[in-house]
Amino acid sequence: MRKKGLQITNDHGWTIERLQEQERKMKKANMAKRIAVIRLIMQGYLGIQVAELLNLHRETVSIYVQKFTQGGMDALLERRYAPGRKPYLSPEEERELKKMLEESTPADEGYGIETGWNTRIIQHVLEEKFSVTMSRGGIGDMLHRWGFRYTRPTYTLKRANPQKQKEFQQEMELIKKTCPTTWS
Structure with a gap:
């Protein structure tokens, strides 16, 4: 059958x-x-x-x-997705850390003389304040999820003479136009 x-x-x-x-x-x-x-x-x-x-x-x-x-x-x-890993920080701790990063500097919080936050300082804050150990890469990912972006600090020279800088740039442009470049 x-x-x-x-x-x-x-x-x-x-x-x-x-x-x-x-x-x-x-x-x-x-x-x-x-x-x-x-x-x-x-x-x-x-x-x-x-x-x-x-x-x-x-x-x-x-x-x-x-x-x-x-x-x-x-x-x-119906599709069931895995819940994912449990977060290192509670929602209250996350809010506290975000507020700290947005409204103060490491120097204000007593973490050295730095004027900007970086993953090394945040790693130290997490260990000291929340007893949480995270890798710097993990901290970077967390900050990215929160909407923070990494920017390098830009330096401005206090004693720079804008007139001399402008003259130098004009001279460089003149040199670029007049000197033939031969690449072998």
Whole structure:
């Protein structure tokens, strides 16, 4: 006696035509593929055939059919993502650190004579104030997530003479225009 293969025992009111329409509306290809699995099984294809047609593993086809049969379209299209790693700082600690970085300098907070924050100083603050050890790269990533951007400090020379600088730039332009450059 021949096996019947995968079957959908509860179609939850979905017809082949409605499934085809829903499949076309789907913006995400992987979700459209899930609906296609159900449609093809309803049309009478075997699980192995559906797996070959859609380039899926046969167990994946079976899982999609099982999800749809048990919970309908919502269960079929549900995606659960991993929650990710637990943050090093609590929300209150994050707010406190952000406020400190935005409104003060390391010198104001008693961390040396620096006028700007860097990952080395923040690493020291985290260890001292919150008892948290983070790598400097991790701190940089955290700051980036918070919307902070790294900028290098720019220096201005206090005793620079703007007139002499302008004359020097004009002289350099003249030299560039008059001297032929020969590259061998």
